[in-house]
Amino acid sequence: MTQPPDTPVVSTGEISSEAPVQATAAANAPTASAGGGRSFLPANTLLRHLLVLVACAVGAVVLLEITDPFTNSQLAQLTYYAIAAGGLTVLTGLNGQISLGHGALMAVGAYTTALMLDADEPLPLPVVLLAAVALATVVGALVGVAAARLHGPYLAGATLALAVGLPGLAVYYGDLFGGEQGLRVRAPRAPESFESFIDLVSGNPPSATKWLAYVGTICLLITFFLLANLVRSRIGRTWRAVRDQEVAAELAGINLGAWRVLAFVVSAACAGLAGGVLALVVRLAAPSGFTLVLSLALLTAIVIGGLGSLVGVLLGSALLVFLPPFVTDLGADLGLNSTEAAQLAPFVYGLVLVVVMIFAPAGVVGTIRMRWLTARARRAARGAGS
Amino acid sequence: MTRSSRRLTRLLAAATVATTLAACGGGDDGGGGGGGGGGENEASDVGITEDTIKLGAHYPLTGVAAPGYSEIPTGVQAYFDHVNANGGVYDRQIEYVYRDDAYNPTNTSAVVNQLVLEDEVFAVVGGLGTPTHSAVLEFLNSERVPDLFVSSGSRLWGETPEDYPYTFGWQTDYVSEGKILGQYIAENLPDAKVGLFLQDDDLGADGESGLREYIDDQIVEVQSYVPGNTDVGPQIAALQAAGADVVVGFNVPSYTALSQLVSLRLGYQPQWFYSNVGSDPTLVGSLLANFSQGQVTDATLLDGAITTEYFPGTDSPDDPWVQMFQQIWDEQGQEGELTTFRLYGMAQAYTTVQALQAAGQNPTRDDLVAAIEQVGADWEGPLFAPFRYSEDSHMGTSGMRVVQVAGAAVEELTPVLTTDLGDAEIEESDREAATPPENGIPDEEAAD
Numbered sequence: 054m055t056q057p058p059d060t061p062v063v064s065t066g067e068i069s070s071e072a073p074v075q076a077t078a079a080a081n082a083p084t085a086s087a088g089g090g091r092s093f094l095p096a097n098t099l100l101r102h103l104l105v106l107v108a109c110a111v112g113a114v115v116l117l118e119i120t121d122p123f124t125n126s127q128l129a130q131l132t133y134y135a136i137a138a139g140g141l142t143v144l145t146g147l148n149g150q151i152s153l154g155h156g157a158l159m160a161v162g163a164y165t166t167a168l169m170l171d172a173d174e175p176l177p178l179p180v181v182l183l184a185a186v187a188l189a190t191v192v193g194a195l196v197g198v199a200a201a202r203l204h205g206p207y208l209a210g211a212t213l214a215l216a217v218g219l220p221g222l223a224v225y226y227g228d229l230f231g232g233e234q235g236l237r238v239r240a241p242r243a244p245e246s247f248e249s250f251i252d253l254v255s256g257n258p259p260s261a262t263k264w265l266a267y268v269g270t271i272c273l274l275i276t277f278f279l280l281a282n283l284v285r286s287r288i289g290r291t292w293r294a295v296r297d298q299e300v301a302a303e304l305a306g307i308n309l310g311a312w313r314v315l316a317f318v319v320s321a322a323c324a325g326l327a328g329g330v331l332a333l334v335v336r337l338a339a340p341s342g343f344t345l346v347l348s349l350a351l352l353t354a355i356v357i358g359g360l361g362s363l364v365g366v367l368l369g370s371a372l373l374v375f376l377p378p379f380v381t382d383l384g385a386d387l388g389l390n391s392t393e394a395a396q397l398a399p400f401v402y403g404l405v406l407v408v409v410m411i412f413a414p415a416g417v418v419g420t421i422r423m424r425w426l427t428a429r430a431r432r433a434a435r436g437a438g439s
Numbered sequence: 440m441t442r443s444s445r446r447l448t449r450l451l452a453a454a455t456v457a458t459t460l461a462a463c464g465g466g467d468d469g470g471g472g473g474g475g476g477g478g479e480n481e482a483s484d485v486g487i488t489e490d491t492i493k494l495g496a497h498y499p500l501t502g503v504a505a506p507g508y509s510e511i512p513t514g515v516q517a518y519f520d521h522v523n524a525n526g527g528v529y530d531r532q533i534e535y536v537y538r539d540d541a542y543n544p545t546n547t548s549a550v551v552n553q554l555v556l557e558d559e560v561f562a563v564v565g566g567l568g569t570p571t572h573s574a575v576l577e578f579l580n581s582e583r584v585p586d587l588f589v590s591s592g593s594r595l596w597g598e599t600p601e602d603y604p605y606t607f608g609w610q611t612d613y614v615s616e617g618k619i620l621g622q623y624i625a626e627n628l629p630d631a632k633v634g635l636f637l638q639d640d641d642l643g644a645d646g647e648s649g650l651r652e653y654i655d656d657q658i659v660e661v662q663s664y665v666p667g668n669t670d671v672g673p674q675i676a677a678l679q680a681a682g683a684d685v686v687v688g689f690n691v692p693s694y695t696a697l698s699q700l701v702s703l704r705l706g707y708q709p710q711w712f713y714s715n716v717g718s719d720p721t722l723v724g725s726l727l728a729n730f731s732q733g734q735v736t737d738a739t740l741l742d743g744a745i746t747t748e749y750f751p752g753t754d755s756p757d758d759p760w761v762q763m764f765q766q767i768w769d770e771q772g773q774e775g776e777l778t779t780f781r782l783y784g785m786a787q788a789y790t791t792v793q794a795l796q797a798a799g800q801n802p803t804r805d806d807l808v809a810a811i812e813q814v815g816a817d818w819e820g821p822l823f824a825p826f827r828y829s830e831d832s833h834m835g836t837s838g839m840r841v842v843q844v845a846g847a848a849v850e851e852l853t854p855v856l857t858t859d860l861g862d863a864e865i866e867e868s869d870r871e872a873a874t875p876p877e878n879g880i881p882d883e884e885a886a887d
Binding site for chain 1: 542557639640
């Protein structure tokens, strides 16, 4: 049997051993430049991430206070997309599994939040959101067990069924879940400490929109902090091993199935939290909000940003949130009527996706990182040669 | 003062204003109701300047719900353009911003945030859809933004004004429609076995509860479908098996087309009733052609089906309101024919202008709401029956007439009937059909 020497041997049970390396280039990026001699950051991963977390929190407060209320509401939108996509990027970028069902897992979180806040004396918000996470985790574990036995397109198909089927349950059990028109969510009021905090920081009016943006941001920061640590830990390394070379991983004593289930569970927990935040921000949990379009939007966000990268997730989510209104307004400024301008938005979004796939197949972050690595390798080669 | 005498006073007052205007050679309608007292225009609230007033709306302009519904805002826009060309309301030009939510509540929430926080509209007018508008109901009311004339027949928009004081309905609610259809069946087809074909949400549930007020004992089978699932074969077959010779559908237009095609295939020919929402013959005709891949070319399948109307559609081209709106559409509209959806938008815009006139020259958002509560029930316009607006109810128009589809037109089967939620009686409307104003612009005086 002759094989061209540079073509990777594709073994059975595996789609390809080569593809993920380039496509997930962003996943291998260090979270905050670790180990580099010029870095001022501490070498301890946890300490380094804590520092970054504090810096991001300060940055987020500044961002939320210098922008207008509408941008606040857009940032609140960004947080739930980013939380869900963060979980998905760990699943897809680090563990190599694809899920089209994350919209449905978000629905689990959203409905849990809506039902619990609907009680006569609702529990505190953190408890409600934790419950949303817990329930989505349970559903994720069930799906994950099935997912561990499937690969690539088969897994996509199974999770697709979840995305299509689960929102249907809300209609079928209409008495409990409010059917097609869904459950309206009364977001709990901001505590007084929040109002005095905003007063202290900027003196802006502490509106409900701002409060929800802060809730989303806090959830986002906590999630990303935990994910970043997880990715840099033994668990993250094991996931990457499972993704890149199944056989080698198995020979090294890694139980592929168990680790796949774990990845799915972690990512489902994120989706659950995202769903909870979505219910608060949108003030509604309804089946028409959790269609397949949502799951696909999350997938495009992580692909555009760069599979496996949390920074890429932020970029991709920002594109989801800010691009459509921007394009619509641009269209209106160019003299299109509102209907034509609205139709322009999905078109431009598709165009951006196609352009990114052609010119930056590893996503924005992945491509930048590969360029940088190539340049450094060249420099090193030149240095060695002289 | 009794209701009718109050109405008489209003009529006299309006007539006086009209003659005064006419005596002044008044082609200028900029004064609106004329009750402003000639003061200066002020920027009295968010969204109002000295010479503009900004209104916003959300509609599905893309996606599955866009065919038909996306035409509504073009009708609204054309009517506002007409008003603007004639001086606007109190010399203010109406700026109308409508945004796409693709019939997805998550998007609705985002675009309404944009309308309120960025575009800073004075009021939201005619937001479309029950699940979509539910998502912004709390937000609009907590921000104290008037949420006028929601394009949906759900009871949410007006049954409980104490919970949602800024929200007003507009079209006839599905419960009242069910009651009116139920009474018609009980009186004219007392021996019929009735089957129901319902959309599995408030459209179907409210319609069914209205129907059951009158024909509870005649109903032999209830079948519902989930929007999105295009196979309605089992439901229609079950209705056929139950021996229903009358089928009442509370469904959207695409399911009217689907149910017709399936029953054609099954050889099932009951007397069809469709709710107003699902019965536009033009749209159903094009859907039929589409779904049957050209084998059924028009809406002749719908011939003989019975439905309801609460405003004159394109099927009554001789109606003076339709003629007025046709003229405005020809002058101000975009490309395309005047459709019933565009008429719907124009009729809604007409009510909006009435509300803005009644709110006075320099209104706040609360003034607008108070004005509608105070005088909205007396407004006359393209709709057959009066609105139910008061401090206790924000429900829209209260009645409709039963009609039968005959080709591209409809035949009236009953006079205009009015009713209300709950066990309110069905009565014949005593109101004469209103005559449209000469220049196509209402002339309400400011409520005090």
